Amino acid sequence: MRPPLEDRVVVISGVGPGLGRGLALRCAAAGADVVLAARTEARLAEVAEEITGLGRRATAVPTDVTDEASCERLVETALNVHGRVDGLVNNAFSIPPLTDLCEADQDAIRAAFEVNVLAALRLTRLFAADLADGAGSVVMINSAVLRHSRRTFGAYKMSKAALLALAQSLSTELGPRGVRVNTVAPGYIWADSLKWYFDHLARERGVPPRQVYDETAATIDLRRLPEPDEIADAVVFLLSPLARAVTGQCLDVNGGEYHH
Numbered sequence: 001m002r003p004p005l006e007d008r009v010v011v012i013s014g015v016g017p018g019l020g021r022g023l024a025l026r027c028a029a030a031g032a033d034v035v036l037a038a039r040t041e042a043r044l045a046e047v048a049e050e051i052t053g054l055g056r057r058a059t060a061v062p063t064d065v066t067d068e069a070s071c072e073r074l075v076e077t078a079l080n081v082h083g084r085v086d087g088l089v090n091n092a093f094s095i096p097p098l099t100d101l102c103e104a105d106q107d108a109i110r111a112a113f114e115v116n117v118l119a120a121l122r123l124t125r126l127f128a129a130d131l132a133d134g135a136g137s138v139v140m141i142n143s144a145v146l147r148h149s150r151r152t153f154g155a156y157k158m159s160k161a162a163l164l165a166l167a168q169s170l171s172t173e174l175g176p177r178g179v180r181v182n183t184v185a186p187g188y189i190w191a192d193s194l195k196w197y198f199d200h201l202a203r204e205r206g207v208p209p210r211q212v213y214d215e216t217a218a219t220i221d222l223r224r225l226p227e228p229d230e231i232a233d234a235v236v237f238l239l240s241p242l243a244r245a246v247t248g249q250c251l252d253v254n255g256g257e258y259h260h
């Protein structure tokens with residue numbers, strides 16, 4: 001079988017050290033050339049080098065997804081360098097204040113909406129015509145926060161629920177033009193930020209970090225926490241022709257923590 005993304009061009013927003021990097025590398029391993037967008041130029045350069053090492057082309061474009069002109073430059077560069085765009089992954093995100101909704105600062109909630117919702121709409125609109133040229137695919141990275149209503153997660157849940165609604169409505173709008181729009185909702189992601197947090201919890205409780213991991217894993221069907229590559233592979237599937245009849249859907253990639 002040919003690599004699922006052979007010779008396709010995928011744009012990824014929010015290439016950070018966790019899932020963003022994993023998405024970029026797994027898309028490249030699946031045969032894609034990758035356009036990397038985030039604000040930190042040094043990180044983009046590092047990930048671009050890793051992609052080149054996999055034998056694919058990488059274009060690093062420092063981008064602020066909340067800025068229209070910056071996003072227009074991203075589109076222009078992607079098309080100038082690669083001549084086409086087949087996939088767009090909206091991964092960039094911002095965590096709003098983790099406080100109860102009745103106390104959360106409204107401006108901070110609004111700022112998170114700018115990144116988590118409106119920026120995903122902005123990028124999808126800007127790439128829509130080119131995606132339509134090649135039966136393209138858009139994937140929104142959501143969160144298992146969709147599946148619970150725990151205290152202090154309200155503002156984050158509001159933004160991710162709006163992102164899900166955005167994906168579904170865009171699927172209806174862009175489907176007739178051949179563009180698919182889907183969502184991947186990870187739960188825990190076993191990467192540096194969670195490792196740091198578990199170490200912190202372990203220190204607070206005076207237990208080994210492995211105990212915090214095992215207690216968390218015990219609440220998950222597969223008894224382990226998914227790694228960035230495992231979530232990225234679900235995104236590769238949705239970007240690829242293997243998912244050519246799948247649109248408007250949300251795929252939860254959480255090891256069975258929540259069933260949906």
Ligand SMILES: NC(=O)c1ccc[n+]([C@@H]2O[C@H](COP(=O)([O-])OP(=O)(O)OC[C@H]3O[C@@H](n4cnc5c(N)ncnc54)[C@H](OP(=O)(O)O)[C@@H]3O)[C@@H](O)[C@H]2O)c1
Binds near residue numbers: 037115187189
């Ligand atoms: N981490 C988790 O446990 C977890 C769990 C469930 C779902 N998720 C979802 O998975 C996705 C990735 O999360 P992650 O923690 O692994 O993060 P990541 O991919 O390591 O990094 C995301 C990157 O987004 C970029 N970003 C933020 N604001 C931006 C802006 N205005 N313009 C351009 N880029 C911007 C930041 O890079 P710059 O500062 O360089 O711009 C940041 O490094 C998010 O959508 C998140 O909601 C994460």
